[in-house]
Amino acid sequence: MSATHAARKGSSRTGSVAFVGAGPGDDGLLTVRAVERLADADVVVVDQLDRDAVIRAHCRADVEVLDAGFGEDGQPMTRASRAKLVAGAAKGGRRVVRLMDGDPATFTGLTDEIAACRKVHVPFEIVPGVSAVSAVPAYAGVPLTPAGTDALHVVHPHGVDVDWTAHAGAHSTVVVLGAQDDILGAAEGLLAAGRRPATRVVVTANGTTVQQRSLACTLGELADLLPAATLGRPMIAVVGDAAALREKASWFENKPLFGWRVLVPRTKQQAGGVVSRLADHGATAQVVPTISVEPPRTPHQIEKAVKGLVTGRYEWIGFTSVNAVRAIREKFEEFGLDARAFAGLKIAAVGGVTAAALREWGIQPDLVPTENQSAVGLLEVWPAYDRMLDPINRVFLPRADIATDTLVAGLQEIGWEVDDVTAYRTVRAAPPPAEVREAIKTGQFDAVVFTSSSTVRNLVGIAGKPHATTVVACIGPQTAKTAEEHGLRVDVLASEPSAEALIEALADFGAALRLSADEAGEPVLRPSQKRPAGRRSAK
Structure with missing residues (x-):
């Protein structure tokens, strides 16, 4: 536990709660403000969807994670229980992020949890998130309000007796959130209220994730087709002319490796x-x-080579992998050196990825093959030793313990002396x-x-x-x-x-x-x- 975290936990002052919208499933839909609050959190209270990847990416390693979806008995928590959990998590001056699926203000228990915070005088803020109401249809290729739409209705019928006549306008778009029974009940209610059986419908489950699946049909066909489709949950249905746009606007599920x-x-x-x-x-x-990348069994050879690099023993250093760059960088840091130690040295990289690792270190390589990015390709572009132009005839190659001899032999053939040094070992995992x-x-x-x-x-x-x-x-x-x-x-x-x-x-x-x-x-x-x-x- 960090000292800062421990100090806050031991504090007598009241903590705070940020109600943060996590979006409908795609971790990339987090807002900038959401990421900032997660980085500062002492406690994260999660909702129904799995947010492990978000927590690993944006929270401190010592953050405490509490589950607001289910209690210790494995049963779904009531809204009152969740509210009590959230307010209680802020005790001891802790900063709490209540990570809520979708947008906190849309079909959640936000009002109950705010009331619980106010009751114990815990300050709070609301960080809006991307709502499933709009995001899931967008990922299904269904813009909600095409030309001619005169109304947009959002309905969550779970446990509510809905008057479907209020949503049955011929030019309206109806978005229904819930489980399969909720969607089928909505279809039955809309048909009974006068919506035409030919009205287009798109039902999407697990929206914005690579498990997303959609069913496109008519309102009259839905009762027969939806149970057989086994789409999963949660589901969102879009009813109306907007659903017909999926044929032209579908993009997410049409990605070339979608679901792979x-x-x-x-x-x-x-x-x-x-x-x-x-x-x-x-x-x-x-x-x-x-494989596992590990240091050499004995560091003497690599340490001697790095010291020789600093004292001017080499004309060139050749990097044949990102691991080699990482190994030399770690050895530099161990010796208190930085990229300035490469001054006057010519630097070669086997390809673009290795060159990028060098640039990240602040080093611009002098030689990178443009076509055949391999040891053979590097050898093809490496200049031969010229005693009139090259003051030193030696090359330093920090490589893996299992590297082939192709590059070493080739450099020797064109006049260079080569120190082929094991910079790291590759061990089978x-x-x-x-x-x-x-x-x-x-x-x-x-x-x-x-x-x-x-x-x-x-x-x-x-x-x-x-x-x-x-x-x-x-x-x-x-x-x-x-x-x-x-x-x-x-x-x-x-x-x-x-x-x-x-x-x-x-x-x-x-x-x-x-x-x-x-x-x-x-x-x-x-x-x-x-x-x-x-x-x-x-x-």
Whole structure:
């Protein structure tokens, strides 16, 4: 527990509560003010939806999390119980964030919780959030008020006897929130009140998340089609001419990898960019660490090389991975050095990602291959040693303990002396949990993305081969060759050796599958939904 947090908990002054709208499910819909309040929170009181990712991303590690959805007996909390919990959490001067699904002011217990705060003199504020009323239809491709709309009705019929005649206007849009029975009851009530059976309806469940599913039909068809659709919950229905716009405006569920579950065998430190790019295309990534990056067993060699770098022993330093950059940066910090120690030294990077890691450190590399971003490509552009131009003939290569000799041998052939130094070790990670291994082997993942040959070898070693239906995407020819040597068929190959190009290639593959299904008049199925028996084999 931090000293600041402990001091506040021990304080006799009254704390505060911020009622913060968390949006309908997509974590990216948090407002700037919401993020600020989460960063300052001592306690976060969560609602019905899982907000673990939001808390990990925006709160301190020592934040206390309280569940306002269910009590200790596992039963749903009453509004009164939630209000008491929220007000009580502010005792001892603690800053509380009451994280409410959607917008706090829309169909929540906000008024009860405000009353509880006022009763014990706890100051509060309200941070509006993105409401499910508008966000879920928007993610379903349904703008709520097309031309000619004369009214917008929002109804939450749960436990309320609704007079549907007030919502039955032919040119109105009706948004209904609730469970399946609420939606079906609303359809029955609207039909009885005079709304035409041909009126368009879109029902969406799990809106704004990659589990989102929508059903488009007419009001007259809904009673037959909705139970069979098994969409899930929570649900929102849009009734009216607005629902007809989905045919042209649907975008979220049409993303090329929408709903795909993608396996990312990589270290957690390196997976962030891949995970975010997959999310942009509608996929959910699951990172399975296949290697652990650790310091050398004996630090003498790397320490000697770093000291030689400072004293002018080298003309060049060549970085062949982000891990190498990280290892040298950590060693610099250990010695009290910074990027200024590279003054007068020529710096090479194997590719754009490694170059970006150097720039983040404040270092602009002198040499980066533009086409073949690999050890071979770096060697192709590396200038030969010229004793008239180069005052020093030595190169420092901080690399992994399992690095190949291609670059070293090539540099020596063009006249350079090379100090090939182990800067870090790559150790095979422990096997993932049994359920993850089972998911890999039985085809529950739609795709796997391999970013190096070692990720192929290590994944197969600790978890087994991916199932035959799992799409295999590789970052380059060498990685693809390794995959084929392990009995895998490669479906996707990046146009260039970068994580961005790899995910774009996978997205193009997904888009082609979607287009092929549409042209054939068939439902769009994810690879995991087409699982024959057997394992994948190479062609």
